[in-house]
Amino acid sequence: xxxxxQTPRHLVMGMTNKKSLKCEQHLGHNAMYWYxxxxxxPLELMFVYNFKEQTxxxxxxxxxxxxxPNSSHLFLHLHTLQPEDSALYLCxxxxxxxxxxxxxxxxxxxxx
Amino acid sequence: KQEVTQIPAALSxxxxxxxxxxxxxTDSAIYNLQWxxxxxxxxxTSLLLIQSSQREQTSGxxxxxxxxxxxxxxxxxxxxxxxxxxxxxxxxxxxxQLTFGSGTQLTVLP
Numbered sequence: 142x143x144x145x146x147q148t149p150r151h152l153v154m155g156m157t158n159k160k161s162l163k164c165e166q167h168l169g170h171n172a173m174y175w176y177x178x179x180x181x182x183p184l185e186l187m188f189v190y191n192f193k194e195q196t197x198x199x200x201x202x203x204x205x206x207x208x209x210p211n212s213s214h215l216f217l218h219l220h221t222l223q224p225e226d227s228a229l230y231l232c233x234x235x236x237x238x239x240x241x242x243x244x245x246x247x248x249x250x251x252x253x
Numbered sequence: 254k255q256e257v258t259q260i261p262a263a264l265s266x267x268x269x270x271x272x273x274x275x276x277x278x279t280d281s282a283i284y285n286l287q288w289x290x291x292x293x294x295x296x297x298t299s300l301l302l303i304q305s306s307q308r309e310q311t312s313g314x315x316x317x318x319x320x321x322x323x324x325x326x327x328x329x330x331x332x333x334x335x336x337x338x339x340x341x342x343x344x345x346x347x348x349x350q351l352t353f354g355s356g357t358q359l360t361v362l363p
Binding site: 145147174182183184186189197199229231233240241242243244245246247249 | 257285287289294295296297298299302342344346350351352353354355356
């Protein structure tokens with residue numbers, strides 16, 4: 142039990158599908174993050190939410206659409222993805238700027 | 254823009270050895286530095302968190318140091334075990350975001 146739960150753990154989708162990744166944190170944190178991890182590349186920050194407000198969008202293509210309905214839940218809506226979007230998508234949360242960041246187990250996405 | 258570098262990219266050691274992983278960063282205006290462990294296909298597990306005002310943190314066989322002025326951190330692993338085999342990442346938290354290095358892939362041979 143990591144305190145940050147991601148579902149699904151594995152997802153295979155076609156380029157025309159619409160799917161969503163879900164993240165839930167049970168730590169009472171006020172900030173949540175989406176990261177992308179591709180093979181042989183450093184972790185890439187995608188989005189940051191503080192108190193449900195998006196504070197960072199790291200030039201992410203519009204085919205990725207985040208949603209943060211409350212400070213405990215974070216979604217990543219996916220549509221018309223490309224094969225190069227195949228990666229491990231990691232969700233994380235933290236309390237504030239001075240504390241550590243805690244990660245979920247990730248959602249492995251494969252786009253065919 | 255903060256840049257984080259980890260050296261070496263890969264390291265292979267026999268069981269029982271003590272080892273040091275290195276992390277350097279370009280902007281010393283940080284809140285904290287965090288070391289993570291990642292097993293293949295899994296998420297990141299936090300190992301140690303060092304606040305910018307601290308010099309080191311210890312947990313079991315792990316010791317992490319921070320020299321903010323020189324932009325360096327080390328992770329020392331004592332008496333390495335095969336179960337320590339994983340990728341180790343350092344991440345620096347600044348005002349805008351958490352910036353990761355590319356990691357060091359550690360293999361401890363039995």
